[in-house]
Amino acid sequence: MVKVVDGRAIKREILDEIKKEIRDMVSKGYRKPRVATILVGENKESEIFLRLKDKACDYAGIDHIHLRYPESVSEEKILKDIERLNNDEEIDGISVQFPLPNHISSNLILSSIPPDKDVESLNPSNLGRTILGNADLVPCTPGAVMEILEREGVNLKGKDVVVINHSPIIGRPLSQLLLSKDATVTICHVHTKGLEDHTRKADVLITATGVPRLIKRDHVKEGSVVIDVGIRKTEEGIIGDVDFEEVKGRASLITPVPGGVGPVTIAMFIRNLFRIYRRRMG
Amino acid sequence: MVKVVDGRAIKREILDEIKKEIRDMVSKGYRKPRVATILVGENKESEIFLRLKDKACDYAGIDHIHLRYPESVSEEKILKDIERLNNDEEIDGISVQFPLPNHISSNLILSSIPPDKDVESLNPSNLGRTILGNADLVPCTPGAVMEILEREGVNLKGKDVVVINHSPIIGRPLSQLLLSKDATVTICHVHTKGLEDHTRKADVLITATGVPRLIKRDHVKEGSVVIDVGIRKTEEGIIGDVDFEEVKGRASLITPVPGGVGPVTIAMFIRNLFRIYRRRMG
Numbered sequence: 365m366v367k368v369v370d371g372r373a374i375k376r377e378i379l380d381e382i383k384k385e386i387r388d389m390v391s392k393g394y395r396k397p398r399v400a401t402i403l404v405g406e407n408k409e410s411e412i413f414l415r416l417k418d419k420a421c422d423y424a425g426i427d428h429i430h431l432r433y434p435e436s437v438s439e440e441k442i443l444k445d446i447e448r449l450n451n452d453e454e455i456d457g458i459s460v461q462f463p464l465p466n467h468i469s470s471n472l473i474l475s476s477i478p479p480d481k482d483v484e485s486l487n488p489s490n491l492g493r494t495i496l497g498n499a500d501l502v503p504c505t506p507g508a509v510m511e512i513l514e515r516e517g518v519n520l521k522g523k524d525v526v527v528i529n530h531s532p533i534i535g536r537p538l539s540q541l542l543l544s545k546d547a548t549v550t551i552c553h554v555h556t557k558g559l560e561d562h563t564r565k566a567d568v569l570i571t572a573t574g575v576p577r578l579i580k581r582d583h584v585k586e587g588s589v590v591i592d593v594g595i596r597k598t599e600e601g602i603i604g605d606v607d608f609e610e611v612k613g614r615a616s617l618i619t620p621v622p623g624g625v626g627p628v629t630i631a632m633f634i635r636n637l638f639r640i641y642r643r644r645m646g
Numbered sequence: 647m648v649k650v651v652d653g654r655a656i657k658r659e660i661l662d663e664i665k666k667e668i669r670d671m672v673s674k675g676y677r678k679p680r681v682a683t684i685l686v687g688e689n690k691e692s693e694i695f696l697r698l699k700d701k702a703c704d705y706a707g708i709d710h711i712h713l714r715y716p717e718s719v720s721e722e723k724i725l726k727d728i729e730r731l732n733n734d735e736e737i738d739g740i741s742v743q744f745p746l747p748n749h750i751s752s753n754l755i756l757s758s759i760p761p762d763k764d765v766e767s768l769n770p771s772n773l774g775r776t777i778l779g780n781a782d783l784v785p786c787t788p789g790a791v792m793e794i795l796e797r798e799g800v801n802l803k804g805k806d807v808v809v810i811n812h813s814p815i816i817g818r819p820l821s822q823l824l825l826s827k828d829a830t831v832t833i834c835h836v837h838t839k840g841l842e843d844h845t846r847k848a849d850v851l852i853t854a855t856g857v858p859r860l861i862k863r864d865h866v867k868e869g870s871v872v873i874d875v876g877i878r879k880t881e882e883g884i885i886g887d888v889d890f891e892e893v894k895g896r897a898s899l900i901t902p903v904p905g906g907v908g909p910v911t912i913a914m915f916i917r918n919l920f921r922i923y924r925r926r927m928g
Contacts, residue, residue, distance in 0.1 A: 471778050471779075471780045474778065487774070488770075488771045488772075488773075488774030488775045488777075488778060489769075489770045489771040489774055490770075490774065491770075491773075491774035491777045491778065492769070492770030492771055492772065492773035492774030492775075492777070493770045493774075494777070495770075495773045495774070495776070495777070495814050495818045495819060495822075496753050496756065496770060496773065496814045497753075497814060498753045521837055522837040522838065522839050524839075530825045530828075532777050532778045532779060535825075536777045536822060536825060537777060539821060539825075539831075539833070540777075540818060543812045543817075543818060543821075543833055543835075546812075546835070546837040548832065548833065548834050548835070548837070548838040548839070548844070549821075549832065549833045550830065550831070550832040550833075551821070551825055551830065551831045551832075552830050553825075553828070553830070555803055555804040555828040555830070556804060556830040557804050557806075557830070561847075562830070565843075
């Protein structure tokens, strides 16, 4: 029998715990945590994510502000504002909503966010700790995947894990978190030849391509764990990378879309912010 | 016909180029580059590496000093000395020779080396740039592997690359450098089940286990590239991970041990140091 992961329940559990801890700290006289999010231009998916983050912040008792810029904003202007937020004692976390327009260097922006306010954990120094295996903050999506695997009791040691995504935000840091658990990790992507040869051998398959229903029954091993990070808005609604109806008959554990990795990603954002806040409050 | 990589020739070429550039800078009035190496306790392999690095420094025109500590030295003492070296304008690079005794936290020591003097490129912030794909300095052994593949014209895009090693110093940053070239990357290690199933499919096999002659003819694919990072001192002399005599009949390109990756690793150390020096001299 396949088990379907309830991402919303995991999110609620994490948020409830953090909400309680924040309430305790505020009752002891500490100010509320506060996060600033930078948004450039108009992007529907960014807006959806931002609304979900704001809602989770409200629920947990976290203040949030937005800095919105037109598509044409200069890199310099954003860097200056990040520096101001960095110097602002009342701001615990700084988040940049991706994607950014092409004329703005993502790497430069990420490097400019100080590691100790880096709620998305994408500053080089926080990313590097995923390689060293001593990360306290981890990027939200990889963190969500690891949280689900841990909560569902998936032992990764010696398992063949295949990740389809090699971006610096998802697949690359995720590979490091999986290696820290002694999994054998294969990273596939758009340039991979014979993708099915890899996926069919995976004890755990994690896919984040954004290609709706790419992964069919034939792509997965009997009894495997299938984690679907893909999100694509279509006329039928939000669709993941995995053909859920086909694959659920073959997997032992599967995440749905929506309601799987997505909500837990929001919870990881809140958890990173809370960890930063708690550290800053001493 | 198999091609055997001449690591010593690659090293010489890189050192000759850097030697010339240093001579040019010194003739313009700049001081010579200078590196400080920290050594704790007695370790034969560390001593061998240190001698090779010193020799390469002498050849290229780089000053070097050693800070030697007994096995019993405190973490605090080393951290204090690193801080002093950090503040010393005349020191361009700080290197810590691994392994360290168990009572000293490698991660703490690595984090304490400032990214802009981090000649081994193992500070979290420099490691993180391998994930972001914009690393200027890279750890020496992964850098040597990439340098050999590039000089030998191995196109990695879409190739199946298997790495046997998941340490933060070799396999983990190497995986990121390979992903930056759009290879499909599998990281194996001591917990991997069915190692041969992975290695037999590798277009490029990179092994760093330290188990002498682990990799036999049957482990590698016909026409593949085999890079041997293993170094083990035995009664027969220095032996790599690969059974060279068996495998050379099957591979299209192979690195010997000694004389393969090792010398290029030394050259990468010198190149990192030179890059730091040039940046510091403006």
